Amino acid sequence: MVEHRPFLTFLTHLVMLIGILLIAFPIWITFVAASHEAVRMTQVPLPLLPGDQFWHNMKAMLLGSGLKGTEVTPVWWMMFNSLVMALSISLGKIAISIISAFAIVYFKFPFRMGFFWLIFITLMLPVEVRILPTFEVVANLGLLNSYAGLSLPLIASATATFMFRQVFLTIPDEMLESARIDGAGPMRFFWDILLPLSRTNIAALFVILFIYGWNQYLWPLLITTDADMTTIVVSLKQMLTAAEATPEWNIIMMTALLAMLPPILVVIFMQKLFVKGLTETDK
Amino acid sequence: MLKRVHFPPSILPYILVAPQVAITLVFFIWPASEALYQSFLLEDAFGLSSEFVWFKNFNALFHDPIYLQAFGRTAFFSGAVALLSMSLAVVLAGFADRVVRGATFYRTLLIWPYAIAPVLAGALWAFMFNPTLGILTYSLELLGVDWNYKLNGGQAMGLVIMAAAWKQVAYNFLFYLAAMQSIPKSVIEAAAIDGAGPIKRFWTIVFPLISPTTFFLLVINAVYAFFDTFGIIDAVTQGGPANATTILVYKVYNDGFVGLDLGGSAAQSVILMVLVIAMTVVQFRYIEKKVEY
Numbered sequence: 001m002v003e004h005r006p007f008l009t010f011l012t013h014l015v016m017l018i019g020i021l022l023i024a025f026p027i028w029i030t031f032v033a034a035s036h037e038a039v040r041m042t043q044v045p046l047p048l049l050p051g052d053q054f055w056h057n058m059k060a061m062l063l064g065s066g067l068k069g070t071e072v073t074p075v076w077w078m079m080f081n082s083l084v085m086a087l088s089i090s091l092g093k094i095a096i097s098i099i100s101a102f103a104i105v106y107f108k109f110p111f112r113m114g115f116f117w118l119i120f121i122t123l124m125l126p127v128e129v130r131i132l133p134t135f136e137v138v139a140n141l142g143l144l145n146s147y148a149g150l151s152l153p154l155i156a157s158a159t160a161t162f163m164f165r166q167v168f169l170t171i172p173d174e175m176l177e178s179a180r181i182d183g184a185g186p187m188r189f190f191w192d193i194l195l196p197l198s199r200t201n202i203a204a205l206f207v208i209l210f211i212y213g214w215n216q217y218l219w220p221l222l223i224t225t226d227a228d229m230t231t232i233v234v235s236l237k238q239m240l241t242a243a244e245a246t247p248e249w250n251i252i253m254m255t256a257l258l259a260m261l262p263p264i265l266v267v268i269f270m271q272k273l274f275v276k277g278l279t280e281t282d283k
Numbered sequence: 284m285l286k287r288v289h290f291p292p293s294i295l296p297y298i299l300v301a302p303q304v305a306i307t308l309v310f311f312i313w314p315a316s317e318a319l320y321q322s323f324l325l326e327d328a329f330g331l332s333s334e335f336v337w338f339k340n341f342n343a344l345f346h347d348p349i350y351l352q353a354f355g356r357t358a359f360f361s362g363a364v365a366l367l368s369m370s371l372a373v374v375l376a377g378f379a380d381r382v383v384r385g386a387t388f389y390r391t392l393l394i395w396p397y398a399i400a401p402v403l404a405g406a407l408w409a410f411m412f413n414p415t416l417g418i419l420t421y422s423l424e425l426l427g428v429d430w431n432y433k434l435n436g437g438q439a440m441g442l443v444i445m446a447a448a449w450k451q452v453a454y455n456f457l458f459y460l461a462a463m464q465s466i467p468k469s470v471i472e473a474a475a476i477d478g479a480g481p482i483k484r485f486w487t488i489v490f491p492l493i494s495p496t497t498f499f500l501l502v503i504n505a506v507y508a509f510f511d512t513f514g515i516i517d518a519v520t521q522g523g524p525a526n527a528t529t530i531l532v533y534k535v536y537n538d539g540f541v542g543l544d545l546g547g548s549a550a551q552s553v554i555l556m557v558l559v560i561a562m563t564v565v566q567f568r569y570i571e572k573k574v575e576y
Contacts (some may be wrong), residue, residue, distance in 0.1 A: 003475055008381070015378045019371075020392045023452065027395075029418060033526065034409065045421045098304040103299035108285060109292045116298050122311045122363040124563050128416060128510045128532045129555040131547055132539040133314035133321070156303055173288045186290045215400035217514040222540070226506075233400045233563040237518055240406055256403050263398035278397075278454070279461060 002019050027260075033253035034058075041249040068182075075258055078232040081125050082214055083262070087229055088151035089213030090206050098198070101164035102190055104192045106176070123158035128221050145226040154219060160205055163280060167198045204277030207270050211263045232259040308425060315556065321549035340550035349526065350534070350551075357530040360444060361508035368448035369500055372455030373493075377485060379456075380463040390460070397453035401511055405518030408446035432520070436527025439520045443528050446519065447512045454507075455500050462496040463489060502566045509558070 032047055035054035040047065061075045076265045103109075104116055125132065134153055141148030171194070179189045220231045230238075236259055267274050290296075322340055344350045379389055396404070411419045414431040423430045433440040466489060474484050513532050516522060522529035522537060529537065535555060539548030 005481075008481060012378045013385075014383045015374070016382065016389045019375045019378075022515065023449070024395055026404075026411060026449070029411055030407055042416070044416060046418045047417060096306070099299040100303040103296035104285075105289075105291050106286055107292065107296035107299075109296045112285070112296070115304055118307055118312075119303055122307050122451070125311050125315050125508050125556065126558045128513055128561060129535070129538060129559060130311070130314045130318055130554050132545065132552070133317035134310060136317065137310065137314050142379070152306065156306040156311060156417055163301065169286075173286060176286065176288045180288075186293075186295055211398050215398075215403075217402045217517075218399060220535070232401055233514075236406055237514075239404055240518055249416065252406070253410065256406055260399045260403050262396050263400075267395050267398040270389060271387075271394070274394075275457060276463075278457060 011038050030253045030257055033249050034257050036250050038248045053250065057250055060257070061254045063253060072233070073143050073227045073230060075232060075235075075255060077228070078230055078235050079258065079262075081150075081229060082231040082233065082259075084147050085150045085216065085220065086210050086213035086262075088147060089154050089216070090209035092151060092155040093157040093160050093209050094202055094205055096155060097160035098195075098202070099190075101161050101168060102194060104161075105165055105168040106186065106189075117157050119156070119161050121158075122156045127154065131218065131222065138223055144223050146231045147229075149223050150216075150220055150229070151213075151230075152186070154216065157209075160209070163201065163205060164198065166280075167201050168194065171197055200273070200276070201280070203270075204273045204280065206277075207266055207274045208277040210266055214263050219277065292429035296364030318549045318552045318556075321545055322553045324546050324549075332471045340546045341554075344547065344550055344554070352526070353529050353534050356528075357509065360440070360447075360512075360530055362529075363444045364447045364451065364508040364512070365501055365504035367444065368451040369455050369497070369504060372452050372459050373497075375452070376456050376459035376463055377489070379388050379460055390457075393456055394453040396450050396558075399450060400514060401447075401450060402518045402561055404446050404450045405443070408442060408449070408515075409519045412442055421552070432499075436524050439524060443512070443515055446515050447508060450515075451504060451507055455504070458496055458500055461494065464491040466492050499566075502562060506562055507557070509555075509562075522528055539576050 026111075032050050033041060034045060034057055036051035037053050042052065063074050063076070100115070100119065104112060138144060138149050138153060141149075143152070145260070175193055176189065179193055215233060216231070217233050217237070220234050221237070224230050224234065232255065236252070236255050239255060323337060324340075334386055348491055375393060379386065379393075382389060399407075409432075412415050412430065414420060414433055417430075420430045430438060432442045468490060469493075471484060474488055479487065509530075510532055512530070513536070516530060516533050520528040520531045531551065532555070535548055535551045536553065538544045542548075
């Protein structure tokens with residue numbers, strides 16, 4: 001703080017509180033809606049304070065006796081699908097990016113720059129712009145309704161490759177020189193020196209990619225037609241559509257709450273890594 | 284780029300890049316070239332035969348008033364989302380930069396919408412503004428405003444803009460806060476000694492010094508509004524009422540998967556790819572300038 005201005009300090013905290021209220025209000029409403037009975041959620045005005053049905057609704061949802069008139073896949077199963085997808089996307093991206101960055105930075109081989117540009121191009125082709133042909137490719141490979149189909153097409157990552165390349169470039173050359181004098185081969189160097197040195201970067205990247213993977217919507221929507229393969233984020237949309245006929249908002253909002261909980265917990269408890277990952281990958 | 288000290292050539296680097304390259308070829312390059320190829324084809328209604336028609340699909344698109352409207356709408360939508368979320372973020376970051384005690388607490392509570400999936404953000408806002416039940420619809424009614432985003436295109440657009448901006452505030456806030464905290468305190472103190480008040484200091488020192496961040500965020504927000512908001516639109520309006528919220532990405536999906544107009548959808552994909560490439564180039568030129576190796 002530069003100068004002592006009590007009024008400004010007061011204003012600062014006031015603005016921050018208003019900001020937080022603005023940001024948190026939708027989440028609060030979700031929580032409140034998830035804690036009431038279905039009947040209460042059809043009476044205008046809707047409540048602003050939580051009711052006493054929270055745990056009841058949660059149990060009903062998790063075990064799958066939830067929404068009437070829709071196919072009942074238990075929510076815990078859809079959360080499991082989401083988890084598998086998020087983990088395979090994030091770990092897969094990290095694994096294939098770190099080894100390709102290693103190859104590009106530490107080896108001189110023909111077509112090195114060609115490979116680099118090929119990876120770079122993926123940055124310019126988000127799923128949204130190539131949905132239809134990618135869908136055809138995945139269908140031709142027989143990967144519809146499978147975990148591989150959910151995660152593989154999203155695994156290539158230019159940003160992760162760039163980040164690891166950046167990290168490797170900051171590692172002093174003397175490391176490699178001394179490793180080679182001691183007789184270490186490339187893979188030995190990779191496992192014993194590079195991997196431990198980029199541990200925090202891997203963790204930071206994992207946080208960002210986990211959120212990215214968990215929140216995927218368009219891709220799983222297209223390639224999962226089997227109710228057993230649906231992720232929780234996709235199923236929420238289906239419930240919204242069903243809500244036109246039977247508005248059981250307490251159940252829908254409970255699902256929304258469960259769907260957003262894991263990534264929110266990750267952000268809150270790994271805040272430092274999250275901020276690091278966000279600012280270092282530059283998206 | 285390459286280390287001064289490196290390993291001798293062998294088969295190993297090829298094995299190391301193989302997985303990434305294989306996935307890129309199969310799931311990126313192949314579909315993208317397919318889209319490029321299809322954009323030059325015209326298929327009959329049953330998908331039995333197709334004809335090579337050069338730029339006819341593109342030509343049709345650029346003469347299609349609905350598509351041109353979607354273009355303008357997307358530009359408006361992205362601009363509005365960027366403006367709303369960035370101005371909110373800069374105000375919050377400006378004040379958060381002053382906070383001495385409780386800074387982490389405030390930060391934690393401001394950044395979590397980043398973790399919420401776009402489709403969930405859309406669902407939350409659609410619920411609050413639900414025409415019959417919504418809690419904010421009710422409040423608006425008390426104020427004498429008739430709210431029904433399912434019938435009123437302007438209100439639908441407003442709603443998706445709010446939901447999209449709400450989700451993006453967290454990201455912008457983090458970047459602005461980091462930028463402000465990296466401004467040397469001595470500069471601010473010198474200005475304060477010269478008698479500049481907080482508002483004057485913000486406009487003459489802080490704002491110019493964070494302008495690179497502003498520019499960077501403009502690009503990022505534009506990309507976000509162009510592509511990542513698909514879930515919000517799909518959850519809230521499905522592009523309606525009467526196409527009032529059909530942005531380009533939504534139209535590609537809708538024409539391709541619902542309307543089954545493969546050539547037209549592919550042509551739209553190609554136009555979108557060109558847009559992404561342009562944005563990426565802008566972004567990278569800027570980042571290359573910022574980062575010093």
